[in-house]
Amino acid sequence: MAAKPDTWMPLYWGDYLRDTMHLRAEGHGAYLLLIAHYWTTGQPLPDDDDYLIAVSRLEAKTWKKLKPTLAKFFTVADGTWTQERVEAELAKADKITTAKSEAGLAGAKKRWQKNGKGNDSKDGKGSSKPDGKKDGTAIADASNSQWQTDAPSQSPSPVQSTATTTETVSARASPGPKADAALGLIQAFDRTLTAAWGANRARPWPAGNDLAKARDWLASGVTADDLAVLLGSRMQRMAADGKEPPKSLAYFGQAIREYLKSGKALPEAGSAPVAEAEPLSAEEALERENMVRRAAGKRPRLPSGAIDWDAPEPSDGVTDFLPIPPEFDRRTKKEPADGKP
Incomplete structure (x- = not known):
């Protein structure tokens, strides 16, 4: 399908958490970014480390460590990272979008071109009902069977590999x-x-x-x-x-x-x-x-000439420094026994 950034993407958390319980936070973040990019572009991911590092927002050394784990969620072949579940959902979304488009066209045609005239009236002057029910029926009847497919259940059955999915994958250019x-x-x-x-x-x-x-x-x-x-x-x-x-x-x-x-x-x-x-x-x-x-x-x-009073005293035995006079050194100055200055 021609994926768009605003195309609704189904994410079944039960399935996701079941398959990713072994991932740490950075693994979850990288994996979600990879499948999100996959969905919005409508294309399998290229088998290119630099590209995947950019998409996953990982440091190169972190990507090198996580790559074998993340690759297990995909099929890496022919220069791409393909995932069966994403491909199946893309194909399903494409089917729903196409069905709705065809239903809308059919409804519009039924509404505006019945009897070769306008609307649904015989004289072509438009619908005489002010509540709009007559006008809305044509579209609703034509597409009613399609609207419910937009809300998948929370526990869908596992996605099986289908010919449609395979054709969709092969039809997309790398x-x-x-x-x-x-x-x-x-x-x-x-x-x-x-x-x-x-x-x-x-x-x-x-x-x-x-x-x-x-x-x-x-x-x-x-x-x-x-x-x-x-x-x-x-x-x-x-x-x-x-x-x-x-x-x-x-x-x-x-x-x-x-x-x-x-x-x-x-x-x-x-x-x-x-x-x-x-x-x-x-x-x-x-x-x-x-x-x-x-x-x-x-x-x-x-700055040059400034004294860093917080700096530790040199202990390398080489650096020269002026000792603090005893009368000004709080560390060695003793208070009188009677507490008076």
């Missing part, structure tokens, strides 16, 4: 090449971002809508090289102005649309002007460095 190209755009975006802000500001994973946005840009003729050129100078200026790095490709959606709409040729690599950033002051440079150190759990550096 998204491999398109997926690779879309992933290339996402990677180009991240490389450009890292070049502008530094590796410490790199995104831990793609945004949820990055894949859809990358496919839109691909359809508009934007390649990974084009993206690096178009966004390189913009990101450099943003970083120089102290702005935060964008979280997703959608941040530049309007800019890309306007550029393509202008009909201008894409600039060659290195030809786009990049605004030179003003040199940072010593205080600004120190603050940026300390932001990174705090994020890494390290102690911040102090």
